[in-house]
Amino acid sequence: MSLIRMENIVKTYLSAGAETPVLKGIDLRIEEGEYASVIGPSGAGKSTLMTIMGCLGSPTSGRYILDGEEVETLNDAQLSRARNEKIGFVFQAFHLLPGVKAIDNVMMPLLYCHKVPADARERARESLETVGLGHRLHHSPGQLSGGEQQRVTIARALVNNPKIILADEPTGNLDSKNGAEVMRILDQLNREGRTIVIITHDPKVAQHGRRTISLMDGRILEDRRHESVTQFEGSPSRAGSA
Amino acid sequence: MRALRNLKEALRGLALHKSKTLLMTLGVVIGIASLTVIVAIGEGAKAKVLARISDMGFGPEAFSVAAGAGRLFFARTKTPTTLTLADVDDIRAMPTVQAAVPHQRQSMRMVYKRNNTFTRVYGVTPEWQSARLWKLSDGSFFTDEDMKRKAKVAVLGATPAGKLFGDEDPVGKMVRIGKVYFRVAGVLEKKGVTESGFDPDDRVIVPLSTSISRLFRQTWLFSIRIHTLDPSKVQETMEGVRQLLRKNHNLSVFAEDDFRFITPEGIMEWVTAEERALNRMLVLISAVSLLVGGIVIMNIMLVSIRERIREIGIRRCFGARRSDITQQFLFESIFVSILGGTAGCALGATISFILKKFHVLAAKPTWESFVVAFVFSAAVGLVFGIQPARKAASLSPEETIR
Numbered sequence: 001m002s003l004i005r006m007e008n009i010v011k012t013y014l015s016a017g018a019e020t021p022v023l024k025g026i027d028l029r030i031e032e033g034e035y036a037s038v039i040g041p042s043g044a045g046k047s048t049l050m051t052i053m054g055c056l057g058s059p060t061s062g063r064y065i066l067d068g069e070e071v072e073t074l075n076d077a078q079l080s081r082a083r084n085e086k087i088g089f090v091f092q093a094f095h096l097l098p099g100v101k102a103i104d105n106v107m108m109p110l111l112y113c114h115k116v117p118a119d120a121r122e123r124a125r126e127s128l129e130t131v132g133l134g135h136r137l138h139h140s141p142g143q144l145s146g147g148e149q150q151r152v153t154i155a156r157a158l159v160n161n162p163k164i165i166l167a168d169e170p171t172g173n174l175d176s177k178n179g180a181e182v183m184r185i186l187d188q189l190n191r192e193g194r195t196i197v198i199i200t201h202d203p204k205v206a207q208h209g210r211r212t213i214s215l216m217d218g219r220i221l222e223d224r225r226h227e228s229v230t231q232f233e234g235s236p237s238r239a240g241s242a
Numbered sequence: 243m244r245a246l247r248n249l250k251e252a253l254r255g256l257a258l259h260k261s262k263t264l265l266m267t268l269g270v271v272i273g274i275a276s277l278t279v280i281v282a283i284g285e286g287a288k289a290k291v292l293a294r295i296s297d298m299g300f301g302p303e304a305f306s307v308a309a310g311a312g313r314l315f316f317a318r319t320k321t322p323t324t325l326t327l328a329d330v331d332d333i334r335a336m337p338t339v340q341a342a343v344p345h346q347r348q349s350m351r352m353v354y355k356r357n358n359t360f361t362r363v364y365g366v367t368p369e370w371q372s373a374r375l376w377k378l379s380d381g382s383f384f385t386d387e388d389m390k391r392k393a394k395v396a397v398l399g400a401t402p403a404g405k406l407f408g409d410e411d412p413v414g415k416m417v418r419i420g421k422v423y424f425r426v427a428g429v430l431e432k433k434g435v436t437e438s439g440f441d442p443d444d445r446v447i448v449p450l451s452t453s454i455s456r457l458f459r460q461t462w463l464f465s466i467r468i469h470t471l472d473p474s475k476v477q478e479t480m481e482g483v484r485q486l487l488r489k490n491h492n493l494s495v496f497a498e499d500d501f502r503f504i505t506p507e508g509i510m511e512w513v514t515a516e517e518r519a520l521n522r523m524l525v526l527i528s529a530v531s532l533l534v535g536g537i538v539i540m541n542i543m544l545v546s547i548r549e550r551i552r553e554i555g556i557r558r559c560f561g562a563r564r565s566d567i568t569q570q571f572l573f574e575s576i577f578v579s580i581l582g583g584t585a586g587c588a589l590g591a592t593i594s595f596i597l598k599k600f601h602v603l604a605a606k607p608t609w610e611s612f613v614v615a616f617v618f619s620a621a622v623g624l625v626f627g628i629q630p631a632r633k634a635a636s637l638s639p640e641e642t643i644r
């Protein structure tokens with residue numbers, strides 16, 4: 001059973017009476033443990049695809065089955081639970097809660113759990129340690145560098161142990177050194193068995209995955225499987241540096 | 243408990259946006275403070291009237307008739323001249339009347355040596371003292387003999403006695419009332435300022451005959467206090483007095499009474515009617531002030547939600563339900579308005595206290611008004627918070643995260 005299964009997904013935005021077709025029939029399956037990149041030029045519909053994958057918005061038509069569940073049939077509480085338990089988001093613009101300490105930012109998904117774990121704070125701390133930020137627990141986003149902020153968002157995405165990490169341009173706001181560090185963490189997560197979908201317009205970032213899905217004007221142009229660049233390099237920490 | 247978590251997030255949000263929180267709180271503070279002060283002033287006014295009733299020393303068998311058409315204390319004519327000593331004699335002759343005490347009254351300046359004071363001067367007959375049951379702390383009350391001789395003797399209330407004489411013994415001393423010198427015969431026992439600020443001791447009593455011919459130089463009376471034989475005779479006596487006075491004053495059948503009755507029941511009735519009118523106004527004022535506070539909250543919440551769209555989106559991405567967002571923002575507005583309500587109560591109590599302390603207004607805060615204010619402020623937060631909170635929750639996550 002595929003973790004992600006999309007059948008003829010169409011998304012058309014309606015604004016000011018004008019229809020903007022963005023996704024024009026996407027068929028896609030992603031299996032558990034895969035490391036896939038969605039690549040394409042600006043405006044191709046990559047982020048739109050991610051919002052549908054992440055149950056943040058519904059398609060205009062088509063079927064989306066996430067981990068065996070027909071997403072269309074889920075109500076708000078069930079969708080929220082799916083986002084909470086199955087998906088971890090990483091955004092280009094970080095999207096951390098401003099003025100809130102790193103540890104509280106990371107703990108936030110646990111607060112919306114069906115049953116809040118008693119060790120929520122401990123788990124948030126561990127998650128921050130995983131991304132090498134054990135010494136920045138009580139810093140708020142404004143007191144962290146861009147690279148550190150992005151690592152906090154990865155810690156936040158990981159904290160509830162989701163099946164999938166959805167990362168939209170995770171290196172887009174970072175310099176090459178910090179970008180490489182973020183990619184190294186994502187590579188490591190995939191090696192540990194986590195399904196990762198990266199959205200990017202940077203072919204070098206896409207090379208980290210073992211599958212590249214090229215999106216162009218709302219359609220899949222190419223879906224290619226390949227070796228991950230990280231597997232050719234001795235030191236994963238230098239991988240992805242441009 | 244999801245609600246508890248959302249409450250925590252709400253408190254965090256309020257702490258994070260301090261200036262907005264303060265602004266919203268202020269809106270409610272002003273509304274609630276003005277509400278509690280207004281209620282306190284209303285209560286104070288009521289207490290003042292009630293104190294005045296008890297000060298008049300009405301027993302259940304007594305009532306007053308005052309000169310001039312109108313109601314209770316409020317004459318429609320400035321100086322009615324219709325009530326006379328002849329009326330008093332006729333009333334005394336009625337079988338159900340035990341005593342009828344005529345009163346004249348004016349406010350005048352009193353002087354002793356370098357000291358002077360302004361006080362209410364009463365011209366009465368000697369039976370006043372026994373009718374009012376007011377003891378003397380020094381000297382003696384004037385007598386029938388003084389009354390006959392139109393003696394220039396005065397009995398001082400404790401307030402002018404203190405102001406004019408200080409520690410000196412006033413009895414036997416000469417004081418000037420207006421332009422006339424009086425010998426002080428006695429001093430009335432001190433009753434003390436009522437809670438509402440009315441001072442019953444601020445008065446001077448002189449013989450009626452003296453006030454008529456030497457002091458006020460007027461023959462008409464201010465009022466007549468009538469004591470009946472028995473409380474059950476009050477109604478009957480009042481009707482008799484009415485017929486008598488109408489006949490004495492040559493009023494035609496169509497003319498209205500040129501006098502008014504003052505009874506404890508009448509005053510109570512008036513107070514309750516006044517209170518009802520006041521309460522209606524209070525409801526209106528408080529509704530308006532709370533409405534303003536509520537609108538302030540609603541607008542700031544709406545602005546706040548527009549600014550915090552990203553935060554809402556992030557929470558939704560990581561598992562917040564619509565109901566979580568609604569609760570979070572609703573808790574924010576309710577907490578803010580309860581905070582404002584509490585601060586408003588405290589401010590209102592302080593203002594009431596100051597008004598009373600410095601005798602500006604007889605404000606009397608009651609705990610009921612604070613309970614009501616508190617409940618109302620919570621309701622304001624709920625009512626005016628619902629729309630912004632709903633709006634925040636209705637945003638789709640894909641729009642809020644973009």
Ligand SMILES: Nc1ncnc2c1ncn2[C@@H]1O[C@H](COP(=O)(O)OP(=O)(O)OP(=O)(O)O)[C@@H](O)[C@H]1O
Binds near residue numbers: 015041042
């Ligand atoms: N709410 C909306 N209403 C109308 N059009 C929209 C809306 N959201 C996105 N679009 C349009 O959909 C198209 C695809 O947007 P999307 O954000 O998915 O592109 P993208 O591939 O992520 O681009 P980029 O690489 O620049 O992030 C764009 O042309 C955009 O203008």
Ligand SMILES: [Mg+2]
Binds near residue numbers: 046048168
């Ligand atoms: Mg995009």
